[in-house]
Amino acid sequence: MLRQIALSLILARAALAQTNHAIQVGPGLAYTPDNITAAIGDTITFTFFSKNHTVSQSSFAAPCTQLVNATTGAVGFDSGFVPVAQNATEHPAWTVRVQTTAPIWIFCAQTSHCASGMVMSVNAPTDGPKTFDNFRAAALATASNTTATAATTSASPAAGVGTSALAGSAPQSFSPHAIVGITLFLLVSLA
Numbered sequence: 001m002l003r004q005i006a007l008s009l010i011l012a013r014a015a016l017a018q019t020n021h022a023i024q025v026g027p028g029l030a031y032t033p034d035n036i037t038a039a040i041g042d043t044i045t046f047t048f049f050s051k052n053h054t055v056s057q058s059s060f061a062a063p064c065t066q067l068v069n070a071t072t073g074a075v076g077f078d079s080g081f082v083p084v085a086q087n088a089t090e091h092p093a094w095t096v097r098v099q100t101t102a103p104i105w106i107f108c109a110q111t112s113h114c115a116s117g118m119v120m121s122v123n124a125p126t127d128g129p130k131t132f133d134n135f136r137a138a139a140l141a142t143a144s145n146t147t148a149t150a151a152t153t154s155a156s157p158a159a160g161v162g163t164s165a166l167a168g169s170a171p172q173s174f175s176p177h178a179i180v181g182i183t184l185f186l187l188v189s190l191a
Contacts, residue, residue, distance in 0.1 A: 018042055020095075023120070025053045026084070029113050031106070031120035035132040038098045038122050045095045052083040053118070054109040055094060060130050063139040064107055064114035081110070098122065105135060115142045 019042045024032040026049035038044060046055045057067045057076030067076030079094045098104075104122040107114040119139045124132040 020045055022047065024049060025055060025082075025108075026051050027086075029108070029116045029118040031055075031108075031118065034120040034136075035124055036120075036122055040098055040101060042098045043095050044098065044122065045093050046079065047091050047093045048082040048084050049091055050084050050086045050088065052081050052110055053113065054081055055079040055096075056107055056109045058105045058107045058114075058119075060103070060105055060135055060138070063105060063119055063135055064142045066109065067105075078109070103130065107139060114139050116140075 019039070021036050021038055021042060021044045023036070023044060023046045025046050028051075031046075036044070056078045058065055059067050066078060068074070069076075077096060082092055082094070084091060101123050103124050105124075106120045106122070108118040110118075117136055117140050119136055121132045121135055124130065124135065
């Protein structure tokens with residue numbers, strides 16, 4: 001019995017250690033914040049504000065192009081276009097779960113948004129050639145923003161991020177507090 005309690009407490013503590021990173025998409029041509037560090041298991045919730053934006057995975061080499069795995073043809077994550085009126089009082093959200101500490105590069109696929117600097121990164125290096133600042137500079141240097149796909153040599157189409165909710169829906173997972181409550185309920189029930 002004590003072993004079960006100890007295991008339950010360890011699992012509850014692990015669930016509480018996960019962080020949700022809140023990102024504002026818009027209302028202008030920006031993700032706020034635009035450069036974050038996230039651990040494996042963390043979630044990132046993108047809340048959409050006015051205009052029509054996307055949260056689309058790209059690569060450092062092609063910042064304004066949807067990521068495609070050259071081997072499998074699988075496409076990186078993409079929220080799809082999420083239009084939100086200027087006077088909206090409700091804002092749709094889309095959540096992904098981080099599955100790696102490798103850099104994840106993101107852009108808005110709306111025409112000209114990426115080329116105007118609407119990009120962000122997760123776990124970008126702070127020095128060397130592949131920093132967030134260099135990623136943004138590469139996006140700004142593109143002649144035009146395209147939503148066409150181009151093959152890359154990525155090892156994984158979604159490079160460490162699992163989609164856990166569709167645009168406009170709530171995350172489909174239990175909060176850490178709910179997990180603790182469920183764990184305690186099960187402990188009391190089994191006693």
